[in-house]
Structure formats: structure tokens, C-alpha cells
Amino acid sequence: xxxxxxxxxxxxxxxxxxxxxxxxxxxxxxxxxxxxxxxxxxxxxxxxxxxxxxxxxxxxxxxxxxxxxxxxxxxxxxxxxxx
Amino acid sequence: xxxxxxxxxxxxxxxxxxxxxxxxxxxxxxxxxxxxxxxxxxxxxxxxxxxxxxxxxxxxxxxxxxxxxxxxxxxxxxxxxxx
Amino acid sequence: xxxxxxxxxxxxxxxxxxxxxxxxxxxxxxxxxxxxxxxxxxxxxxxxxxxxxxxxxxxxxxxxxxxxxxxxxxxxxxxxxxxxxxxxxxxxxxxxxxxxxxxxxxxxxxxxxxxxxxxxxxxxxxxxxxxxxxxxxxxxxxxxxxxxxxxx
Amino acid sequence: xxxxxxxxxxxxxxxxxxxxxxxxxxxxxxxxxxxxxxxxxxxxxxxxxxxxxxxxxxxxxxxxxxxxxxxxxxxxxxxxxxxxxxxxxxxxxxxxxxxxxxxxxxxxxxxxxxxxxxxxxxxxxxxxxxxxxxxxxxxxxxxxxxxxxxxx
Numbered sequence: 001x002x003x004x005x006x007x008x009x010x011x012x013x014x015x016x017x018x019x020x021x022x023x024x025x026x027x028x029x030x031x032x033x034x035x036x037x038x039x040x041x042x043x044x045x046x047x048x049x050x051x052x053x054x055x056x057x058x059x060x061x062x063x064x065x066x067x068x069x070x071x072x073x074x075x076x077x078x079x080x081x082x083x
Numbered sequence: 084x085x086x087x088x089x090x091x092x093x094x095x096x097x098x099x100x101x102x103x104x105x106x107x108x109x110x111x112x113x114x115x116x117x118x119x120x121x122x123x124x125x126x127x128x129x130x131x132x133x134x135x136x137x138x139x140x141x142x143x144x145x146x147x148x149x150x151x152x153x154x155x156x157x158x159x160x161x162x163x164x165x166x
Numbered sequence: 167x168x169x170x171x172x173x174x175x176x177x178x179x180x181x182x183x184x185x186x187x188x189x190x191x192x193x194x195x196x197x198x199x200x201x202x203x204x205x206x207x208x209x210x211x212x213x214x215x216x217x218x219x220x221x222x223x224x225x226x227x228x229x230x231x232x233x234x235x236x237x238x239x240x241x242x243x244x245x246x247x248x249x250x251x252x253x254x255x256x257x258x259x260x261x262x263x264x265x266x267x268x269x270x271x272x273x274x275x276x277x278x279x280x281x282x283x284x285x286x287x288x289x290x291x292x293x294x295x296x297x298x299x300x301x302x303x304x305x306x307x308x309x310x311x312x313x314x315x316x317x318x
Numbered sequence: 319x320x321x322x323x324x325x326x327x328x329x330x331x332x333x334x335x336x337x338x339x340x341x342x343x344x345x346x347x348x349x350x351x352x353x354x355x356x357x358x359x360x361x362x363x364x365x366x367x368x369x370x371x372x373x374x375x376x377x378x379x380x381x382x383x384x385x386x387x388x389x390x391x392x393x394x395x396x397x398x399x400x401x402x403x404x405x406x407x408x409x410x411x412x413x414x415x416x417x418x419x420x421x422x423x424x425x426x427x428x429x430x431x432x433x434x435x436x437x438x439x440x441x442x443x444x445x446x447x448x449x450x451x452x453x454x455x456x457x458x459x460x461x462x463x464x465x466x467x468x469x470x
Contacts, residue, residue, distance in 0.1 A: 004370070006368060006370055006438065006440060007368060007440035007442075007451055008451050056370070056373055056438070059370075059372055059373035059376050059377075060373075060376075061377075061436065075370060075373065075438075077370070077438065077440065078440065078451070078454070079435075079453075079454035080434075080435065080436065080437060080438050080439055080440060080454065081439065081440050081441045081451075081452040081453070081454050082367065082369070082398060082409075082410065082433065082434065082437050082438075082439025082440070082441065083351055083398075083409070083410050083430060083433045083434040083437070083439070087218070089216060089218055089286065089288060090216060090288035090290075090299055091299050139218070139221055139286070142218075142220055142221035142224050142225075143221075143224075144225075144284065158218060158221065158286075160218070160286065160288065161288065161299065161302070162283075162301075162302035163282075163283065163284065163285060163286050163287055163288060163302065164287065164288050164289045164299075164300040164301070164302050165215065165217070165246060165257075165258070165281065165282065165285050165286075165287025165288070165289065166199055166246075166257070166258050166278060166281045166282040166285070166287070176330060177329065177330050177333055177348075178328060178329050178330025178331070178333075179330070181329055181330075181350070185352070185406075187406070188406065189353075189354060189355035189405035189406045190354060190355065190356070191352055191354070192351065192352055192353075192354045193349065193350070193351060193352070194348075194349070194350040194352065195347065195348065195349050195350075195426075196329075196346075196347065196348045196350075197345065197346070197347050197419065197422075197423070198333070198345070198346040198347075198348075199344065199345055199419070200337070200343055200344055200345070200346065201341075201344075202341060202342060202343070202344045202417060203341035203342065204342070253341035254337075254339070254340065254341045254343075265354060267349065267351070267430055268461075270349075271349070271423070271426070271427050271430075274347075274423070275423050278419055278423075309420075
């Protein structure tokens, strides 16, 4: 499963992109975030306030209760500020 | 007093512009229209339905009860259709 | 700024003229009105735009000033063509520039709604069934009246 | 049509590309967003636009399709720049073309409101106090939510 990070989430995690194999029992985005936070201080800092985090599953905006089974690409980022 | 006509009002009256000296007792635009209608068939046709007529007194939109004393230029035209 | 002219306008050049060298503008909205080949089910071969010289310029200036009174605008422009036009030709250009998009959008809509009901222009369309003066649309009156309510 | 690009865009040329040879378009609205030298009281020397390649294009296409579903549009275009920009530079261009001005105006406002809250771009501003990621504005969320209500 490919995980992408953008903006200050990327800076705090320290990488832009990584391939991970999360435990098969992780059901949704919330569970994935919990597992990611256990991987180090950068992740802990990035996901400290989940209200500031947005997620896209396979390049489509998603909610935190979206299932992650079968997803190929999950991205985490702050609220967008283009335009 | 200069009177101007535009669009189909001009076509019905038959002239674009004329200098007139209306009777001094004409108080407002409504009275002026009544006097103009007495001047011939073209005027009669142009002002047949006053609801279709708009007026500007000295190049400013006005109502039919606007006084005409002192006005230098009064224009009659249908609702505008620019833009 | 306002202009009444027979010749066409260049939208890109007009925007550049308003914004060039400025760094306080965050949003530019333009509206361009064009001659369509069909209006109200009748086909249009050409169009003639009559106007009231003198009052037209004064009225456009009044409308522009009113927009600047209601919204925070850094710059604005109204250009309206007169004379003979063909389908596809430009008729009118409105540009509004502001720090924020809300002001630019609202002011541009207001300028067009007011121009449509207050600026002394009259369109005459020529088609296969002859010439006809374009009739004012009730929807344009309604659109303009909405701004009166908001200011009340 | 949608495009994501580093280079600048030419608004006049983009309008011409959408409308050239067509006689069924009566109204063209453009919105251009530019870099300002001040945002939220902080001065801006330059700006860097990060985006999510792949999702950006998909999201812009979704937003554009939604606009065509809601309004009668003859053509539309969204161009968004990425990379490093300076005050006065263009950031984003939205063009909507319709038979009538109401559709063109509403669709352009909708495209910008949705783009501002859904298209995955992030601005980083550099100024005298260092770099900072631009924070999302609550007013942009509110603007986007207004369209949800209308469709309900």
C-alpha cells in the first residue's frame, strides 16, 4: 500500500511517499493513522491533531471511517489552500 | 427644450431630436407626453402605451411625475436592451 | 474606467492595463457579452446597437461608482460597443479587480445587472424575417432589483 | 478542460480558444487568482505551490463535470499553476461560457469555491519572517457549503 504525505504533514513525517504493509486487521483510516503514529516521533507529530488532517483514498477525498482494504494509494494532507 | 427619441420611439415619431417650446403650464413628464401626443399621428403612435416608455431628464433616469421646468434635455425611449 | 466604442476590445490587454505592476490584486473577474446567432428562437444575421451619447457615459460612470461604493475594488472597467455587430462578436466587457474573489464576483454581477437595466443602449436584430428591436427581459429587471433589496 | 502547469497562461488566448468560431455563446466569465504581496497582515516575497499529481487532475475534472451538470455551459476551462510564484503572478484561471450570463457567473463562482476546498494544492509563502504554510480559511469552507444546500 502506497502512502503519500503533502505540505506540513510531509515535512513532519519526513518522507513524501512510502510503501507499507499494515497489519491486515486495520479496518479504516482511523486505525491506519493509529498504526502510523506508532512508527515514530515524526508520525506522532504529524497526526497529533487529527482534526487538521484530510485523507484521500485512491485519489478521492474520504472520511476517517472509510475502509482501507484493497486501497492502493492513501494520502494524508492538511486542508487544501490552492486557487 | 431639446427632446430626444431613441429606438422604436424615434422611428414612430419620425425624428431623432427636436427643439420645442412647450406651453409654460406643463408641470411634469406626463403633461409633456400629453402635449406631444397632440402634435401628430407619429407621436400618438409612439406614446400610445406609456408603460412601454422610459424617460430621462437632463440625462438622468426619471419618473413620469418628474417636473420639467428648467430641464434642458428630455429623452424618451423603450426599456434599455444593451449588455 | 468606462468606454463606449465601435471597435472591438482585447480582453487580455484590458486586464493587463488594469493589473500591470500591481501586487495588491488577488482576484480579477471579467464578463464578456457576445452576439448569439439565435435569440428567443429567432435567428440573428447581424445586430445594430443604438445608444444615447452623453447619457450613456454618465450612466456607466454612475453604475461603476456605485459598485466601488458597495464593494472593495482596486480597479474596474466597463467597455460597451456600439454600431453594427455580427454573431460571435463581442458586445460588452466588464472587469473587476479586488483583493478577494467575493468582491470581484459580486461587483461584476452587479455591474452587468445594472448596465442591462439602466445604460441607454438598444439592440436591433436583423434576421431572415426582417429587423426587430430586442425587447427588454423581465428577468433582467428582477436581477437588478435583487441588488436594491440587499442595500435596503 | 483542465490543466496543471508551471508556466503562465494568456487569458485572452484561452478565451479565444474556447469561443473562436462559435456563435452560440452569449456570456463568458473569467476568474483569475493572483499572488498578493500581503496576506493576513504578513508580507509575501514569494510563494511555492505544492500539489498531488494525479489526484489534482482527477479532482479538477470532477469539479468541472459537476459544474456542467448543474448549469448550462457551452465550454469551460480550469488552469492552475504550480511551483514558485511571485506577487502579481497569476495562480489560477477559470473560464465559463454559456448562452446566458447567470449560468456563466454562477458556474464560475462554484468552480472557484469547490476548487478552493477540494483541489489538492497547498501554498507556502516566504516572507521576512521566514516560510509558512498558508492556512485554509473558514470562509472558503462556508462558501463551498452554500452550494451543497442549493443542490439539496
